[in-house]
Amino acid sequence: MRAWPGRQWAVITSAAGTVFIAAGAFWLSFTSLADLARRSGIDDGQAWAWPLIVDGVIVVSTVAVVALGGERVAWYPWTLLAGSAAVSVTANSLHAVVSADADVPAGLAASVAAVPPVVLLAITHLTVILTRARPSEPADQTAKTAGAVSVALAPLTTMQADTVAITPSMSERAAGRRERAVELRESGLSNKKIARALDVHPSTVGRWFADAHQSDEPAQRDSAPLPEGATA
Structure with missing residues (x-):
C-alpha cells in the first residue's frame, strides 16, 4: 500500500510554509534596500525598483539552478545567484x-x-525542491510489475523456442534438395x-552436379591403373 498521500500533504504543508517565510524575508530585505536606495540619492518613486532587482535575481536564479540541475550551462545562473546574494547581504x-541606534553595536x-x-536564498531553493518532489514506486510494486511482464512473455518465448526447434536449418534444406535432385x-x-x-534456378542444379562431378574426379584418378612398367 502506498504512503504517498500522507507524504503529499507533508510536501504541500512544507511548500506553503516556505512561501510565507520567503514572503516575510523578501519584505524585510525589500524595505531595507529601498531605504538604503533613498539614502543613496535615488528618488522615492524609484527606490522600490532597486531591491526588486537585487532580490528578484536571487529568486529567478535559484529556480534556474534547480531546473538546470547538473547541466553544463548551470554555471551562469550559479554566477547570478552568488552575485545577487552577495549584493543583497x-x-x-x-x-x-x-x-541603527548608537547604542547598538555595528x-x-x-x-x-x-x-x-x-x-x-535558502527558502527559495527549498520551495523549488519541494514543488519538484515526485513519489517513487515501491520496490515490491516494481517486483510485481516485473513478474507480471515475465509471465506475459513466457508463452512467446516458448513459441519462439518451438519454432526454432521445428524449423530446419538452411544447410539441412539445401542438403535435402541436393539428394532429391x-x-x-x-x-x-x-x-x-x-x-x-x-523451385530453384536451373544454374543452381547445374552447379550441384558440377560440384559432385569435381569431388568424384580425384577418387577416379587415384583408382586408375598405372601404366605398364611404371612404378608408384
Missing part, C-alpha cells in the same frame, strides 16, 4: 549599520540585517525440370 548589512546590526536575504536426375529428368520441381 552586503546592502542589508550596510543599511543596518547606517540606520556588528550585531549587520548580522541581524543579513538574515533576511540569506533566508530568502540426384534422385530426379537418375530418373531421367533434365536440369530444367529438376529446377522446376525443386
Whole structure:
C-alpha cells in the first residue's frame, strides 16, 4: 500500500510554509534596500525598483539552478545567484549599520540585517525542491510489475523456442534438395525440370552436379591403373 498521500500533504504543508517565510524575508530585505536606495540619492518613486532587482535575481536564479540541475550551462545562473546574494547581504548589512541606534553595536546590526536575504536564498531553493518532489514506486510494486511482464512473455518465448526447434536449418534444406535432385536426375529428368520441381534456378542444379562431378574426379584418378612398367 502506498504512503504517498500522507507524504503529499507533508510536501504541500512544507511548500506553503516556505512561501510565507520567503514572503516575510523578501519584505524585510525589500524595505531595507529601498531605504538604503533613498539614502543613496535615488528618488522615492524609484527606490522600490532597486531591491526588486537585487532580490528578484536571487529568486529567478535559484529556480534556474534547480531546473538546470547538473547541466553544463548551470554555471551562469550559479554566477547570478552568488552575485545577487552577495549584493543583497552586503546592502542589508550596510543599511543596518547606517540606520541603527548608537547604542547598538555595528556588528550585531549587520548580522541581524543579513538574515533576511540569506533566508530568502535558502527558502527559495527549498520551495523549488519541494514543488519538484515526485513519489517513487515501491520496490515490491516494481517486483510485481516485473513478474507480471515475465509471465506475459513466457508463452512467446516458448513459441519462439518451438519454432526454432521445428524449423530446419538452411544447410539441412539445401542438403535435402541436393539428394532429391540426384534422385530426379537418375530418373531421367533434365536440369530444367529438376529446377522446376525443386523451385530453384536451373544454374543452381547445374552447379550441384558440377560440384559432385569435381569431388568424384580425384577418387577416379587415384583408382586408375598405372601404366605398364611404371612404378608408384
